[in-house]
Amino acid sequence: MSLFVREKGFYKSFFWLTIIIGMQNLISVGVNLSDNVMLGGYSESALSGVALANQIQFLLHMLVMGVCEGLVIMSSRFWGAKDLGTIQKAASIGMRMAILLSIVLWIIVFFFPDEVLSLFTKEQSVIAAGVEYLRIICFSYIFFAVTSSLLASLRSVETVKIAFVVSLSTLVINICLNYVLIYGHWGFPELGISGSAIATLTARIIECLVVIVYVKRFDRKIQLKLQNFLQFDRQLFKQYIRVGSPILLSNTIWGLAMAAQTAILGHMGEAAIAANSIATTIFQLVTVIVYASASATAVLIGKTIGEGSMDKIVSYAKTLQILYILLGLLTGAVLFLIKDLVLGFYSISDEAKTLALHFMTVLSITVVGTAYQMPALTGIVRSGGDTRFVLYNDLIFMWLIVLPSSALCAFVFNLSPLVIFICLKSDQILKCFVAIVKVNRYKWIRAFNS
Incomplete structure (x- = not known):
């Protein structure tokens, strides 16, 4: 068997999906980056405060994406089988779950903001x-949930252009409103942090409305209607829980783990918080293609299994692993080369700037591991049907190895933020050894009822 797939259609589909989803992710990260950069020029306290508040947004993102990933895995198989009616029912289930999670998080954040942020610093x-x-940004949670679940349904049937257009409009709106509301330009009042929150909330509302209009007026594949969201298929819901609950749990513990990582660094001072915020945001910016490759993989593998073309899966998996490594090397080089340039946009202390440089250097190395193991496990293994493995893997690495060792370094041995940051990111390399074995045994190919 040849190492590389020789079908032009495979590469066209993979790179098309990866590029479009990557551009969407890039613009989505740009929304946070615009907040990050503009507030970084406003004050270090503002930057650090919003960085902590965005950990709650990240947790919401992980929860909603957990729902959406389960939706994509199921619906892409139905798309391969051309079962549009079941895709409509699955979309309804995903929407309800995403909205429920966003409401729960809104209640916690709106009524107990001080208590929540006190966990971090x-x-x-x-x-x-x-x-x-x-207190302002939490009102965007429900709009984000609706938008994400609708876009996930569209992505499962290979409709991805609209997500790019929506994200681009959100970025433009957010940047313009940030400019006028944070600093008080063009006759607007100078609102600082509140202005940034209002800008992002407004952008989220508009993007939600745009997606709803697209689904109602222009989509010709799924053809979702309001009555689809009023119906409930109990059998399909049970199937969704069986497939999607491990993904949701995995994303939940990952989101909590990221919050715990921020809390560990947050107790080391304002400079460490600011440096971590900058390094993480730039990292998200340059790794959009890496994360997009996982989403593209989920659609391709799921659709191929749905079509019944099981003979293609092995060669697809081998080729994808090579592509992941190449993407990782490219991403690491880009991150390393731009790290000095991007810090010129921030008005932060020398200590925070030095830490940010060190953090980005570490990330430029570990991203090679991220680029391989993350899409291999969440893209290939999950979409193949083994949705529980990533959950167990994350539990072991993050909660039994990374977080305990990092906490010991921070609170017992009082080591430097750089050493602690290396500990926090070590799992990205360690997981590669697990991914190599798991993917190449091919025991992850299974039906939903397995």
Whole structure:
């Protein structure tokens, strides 16, 4: 068997989906980056406060994406089998679950913002700034949930252009409103952190409305209607829970783990919080293609299994692994080369700037591991039907190895933020050894009822 797939259609589908989803992700990250950069030029306390508040947004993102990934895995198989009626029912289930999770998180954040942010740091100036931002931005959670679930349904049937257009409009709106509301340009009042939150909330509302209009007026594949969301298929819901609950749990513990990582660094001072925020945001910016490759893989593998073309799966998996490594090497090189340039946009202390440089250097190495193991496990293994493995893998690495060792380094041995950051990111390399074995045994190919 040849190492590389020789079908032009495979490469066309993979790179088309990866590029379009990557551009969407790039623009989505750009929304956070615009907040990050503009507030970084406003004050370090504002930057740090919003960085902590965005950990709640990240947790919401992981929860909603957990729902959406389960939806994509199921619906892409139905798309391969041309079963549009079941895709409509699955979309209804995904929408309900995403909205429910967003409401629960909104209640917690709106009524207990101080208590939530106090879990990350004891710096009162940072907490105060974060609360100011959080009380406004939390109203965007439901709009984000609706938008994400609708786009996931469209992505499962290979409709991805609309997500790019929506994300681009959101970015433009957010940047313009950030400019006028944070600093008070063009006759608007100077609102600082509140202005940034209002800008993002407005952008989220508009993007939600655009997606709803597209689904109602222009989509010709799924043809979703309001009555689809009023119906409930109990049997399909049970199937969704069986397939999707491990993904949701995995994303939940990952989101909580990221919050725990921020809390560990947050207790080391404002400079460490700011440096981590900058490094993480730039990392997200340059790794959009990496994460997009996982989403593209989920659609391709799911659709291929749905079509019944099981003979193609092995060669697809081998080729994809090579592509992941090449993407990782490219991404690592880009991150390393731009790290000095991007820090010129921030007005932060020398300590925070030095830490950010060190953090980005570490990430430029570990991203090679991320680029391989993340799409291999969440793209190939999950979409192949083994949705529980990633959950168990994350539990072991993150909660039994990474977080305990990092906490010991921070609170017992009092080591430097750089050493702690290396510990926090070590799993990205360690998971590669597990991914190599798991993917190449091919025991992850299974039906939903397995």
